Amino acid sequence: MCGIIGYIGEQKAASLLIEGLKRLEYRGYDSSGIATIRHEPLGNHLMCTKRLGKIVELEGALATRPLQGTVGIGHTRWATHGEPSKRNSHPHVSLNAYIAVVHNGIIENHDALRKELVAQGFRFLSDTDTEVLPHLIERELSCGDGDLESAVGRALMQVQGAYAIAVISPDHPDEIVAASNSSPLVIGVGEKELYLASDELALAGKVSAVVHVRDGEIVTLRRNGTYAFRGIPLSNIKERLEKPSVTEETNKGGLAHYMYKEILEQPQAMRNVLAGRLRTNAPVTFGGFTPDIEARLRDTRRIILAGCGTSLFAATAVQAMFESVGGVMCEAEQAAEFCYRNPILSSLDTVVGISQSGETADTLKAIGLARDRHALCLGVTNRVGSVLSRHVRAGIYLHAGPEIAVASTKAFTTQVVALAMLAIRIAELRGLPLSVELREDLLRLPFVLAKALKQEPEIKTWTQKYTQAQRVVIIGRGSGVSLAMEAALKIREVAYMDAHGLSAAELKHGTLALIEKGVPVLALMPSGKLRGKMLSCLEEVKARGGEVMLLEPPAGISEELVPVVLAPAVQLFAYHLGVARGVDVDQPRNLAKAVTVE
CATH class of the missing domain: 3.60.20.10 (Aminohydrolase, N-terminal nucleophile (Ntn) domain)
Structure with a gap:
């Protein structure tokens, strides 16, 4: 730390x-x-x-x-x-x-x-x-x-x-x-x-x-x-000498905070993570994946995605995609808990450690455990030469650029996309049919995120209204549930507010007790078959006096990518809430960027 x-x-x-x-x-x-x-x-x-x-x-x-x-x-x-x-x-x-x-x-x-x-x-x-x-x-x-x-x-x-x-x-x-x-x-x-x-x-x-x-x-x-x-x-x-991976001093680019700058950098970060890997009418390519690694991915019986905090929510965002697209069982695991529950692992399993810094102690321990039990170990990180990259068979680098603010933003969206491409690659190796629309939607993400950032004026009006709110509830369905949890984490981190992120289906199982007149509820709308279910939940919120803020994905976007396309809006919401409440959003109290201790 x-x-x-x-x-x-x-x-x-x-x-x-x-x-x-x-x-x-x-x-x-x-x-x-x-x-x-x-x-x-x-x-x-x-x-x-x-x-x-x-x-x-x-x-x-x-x-x-x-x-x-x-x-x-x-x-x-x-x-x-x-x-x-x-x-x-x-x-x-x-x-x-x-x-x-x-x-x-x-x-x-x-x-x-x-x-x-x-x-x-x-x-x-x-x-x-x-x-x-x-x-x-x-x-x-x-x-x-x-x-x-x-x-x-x-x-x-x-x-x-x-x-x-x-x-x-x-x-x-x-x-x-x-x-x-x-x-x-x-x-x-x-x-x-x-x-x-x-x-x-x-x-x-x-x-x-x-x-x-x-x-x-x-x-x-x-x-x-x-x-x-x-x-x-x-x-x-x-023989181990390398050229520095960071050659220029990082600065705020004239903006007030690193967090704001990094939110705005997401269209370019998306171009970087996609570049050279995903192309029209061509297989997904990961530079470090040898034929042996790809053979093991083809035959793997289970994918385990291990991470903490934002990286864990990125894992949960794509868990269903590995199953629906890649045709392989997938589990998203909190890395610290994974290490201490004596999981059953073998050479037929693949464990993917996810860490922006590549230093997260719990994630490194999870990878060490998986390696000792002969699982194939891969890493997703933003840091070339990080500890994680040296402890796995192959790494997928985000190339998102330095992330200085403690609250992670562009790492979340690029992690989700990197893992989505891994799911597609497994499907290719297994000869499974692939959605042309999903591939095309991934390729147009830089433009979709640039458009999403234009929602900032409306989002700022929300934060001005709810700066003094006692709590915020964020709800989603399907892939949006992971973003709801990530949004709540961001609000807790940089606005010091009581924030709850959950599936809208869970409201009736307890959290609806928190909804009363004036409580802001941020609703992350799904793009597919769950839309009607979500609308019914919103009626329940309104009936109890909750005030709904609606975030809609672009028409036609693949349901799997909803967490990516709505992420900039929820990040801006958390950022402007924190600024309005006088919080140092780059360096919030009691926290640090790289969690290098258990």
Whole structure:
């Protein structure tokens, strides 16, 4: 959930670290901090500044008291262990100021390690799990050969859990030691300088090449611009060097919020996800699908779509399509629950992990479980080189462009379309008849979404009317039920309102008790045979004083695509509600973009 950054080179580190942290702030914004090493005639000193709140608070503190040095590490936090506070913020420093550590992840055995260290005389100043790390490394450094990388390695052998860490020490002023296990970490190579970060986004425009650190690897970055992975020949690492997938700094494009910008980007995002994959009178093509993978898809007995939050709702949106179009049983699973219910899996199953960031801990765990049980594992993600993409046989990339706002928008619509194309490909492999209309409707989605965005003036009038409403109810039928649940999630996320999304058929089974005079009800109309049923439900709502806002799909659109074509309207509804209620819609309270802990 947190974001880490590191720099070593010839430039002043502090300003570069702040710039990187701003790009990583979507990962957490409870507190932030940086540490650098200052060179002085009588020795090197570890300097550290931390602040509660968003990075602008840290930036203000550094403007008053700048930190010197050309090597440093930084962190922006989403609180797990310990409340958001200055003392719980990173970097965490050993008591003698020999070691500073930033960490993304969770140390699962921190309690036992803390008790052991306290018994040996170490004193803790925070409530975090992370603080065991600088003490462990200091202990190993004092009783070893004085080599920082070796001390980090020995310390990590005692740790259980997920981590991406970066370590500096004034006794080793010309290096940063970093390591990863089930948390993302990327090294950026510049001109006589090196960076590390949780996400390539932090390195945009700074580096000419990147290499992703794999699970269990430890790497040392040196001031002369060289780097070494522990126990791995440099030639092997150079084969893993890639061009950066993000080359330009992301900005709001002159708009008020990233969320708004990303909603408006959906027509282009749709072009990107369709490009080269879906064409008239040609099979669906996925670049990473080998003949072996396609043979297993053809023969698969069941598709399991695993995700959390928005990704789960994208899965439920296409579940029926895999059955009706692809002719294969399909289940949409909440990834965390899937992992702990001991599911029956075999090599005849296909498990698709869905995660915008490619880092969602529960989804990664679900994929690991499926892989251990010999299922075919595929991934749907927006991040090239993400952890998910490295843990599956093949990935389907969304190519939607960076999504910075915490509330996901364009990832939802592109996920649904990517999965719809997968369902079509399975049908093709099985020789099943396909609807020409569905394929044509997919191809015209960029134009349909552009038209859908023109509903914004009407939607804004709805939000102005219901800004002070106590609750919102969103109902759908068929494929629209998934969008109703996604819409409710968006409203809860960015407007802090009590929102309920459900099938209109479920109203009579309890939720109708919430409908009274003046309660806004957003109705997502189906395009097919369920339309009459939906109209009857709306009469029940009106009879109890509910005020109906109607969203209609374009005439003739395939029922399977209703969640995609109505999504921009419900996203705009949530966005404008949040703005009207004074919420920071890009960074809502208590949330973070990438959920990298269970």
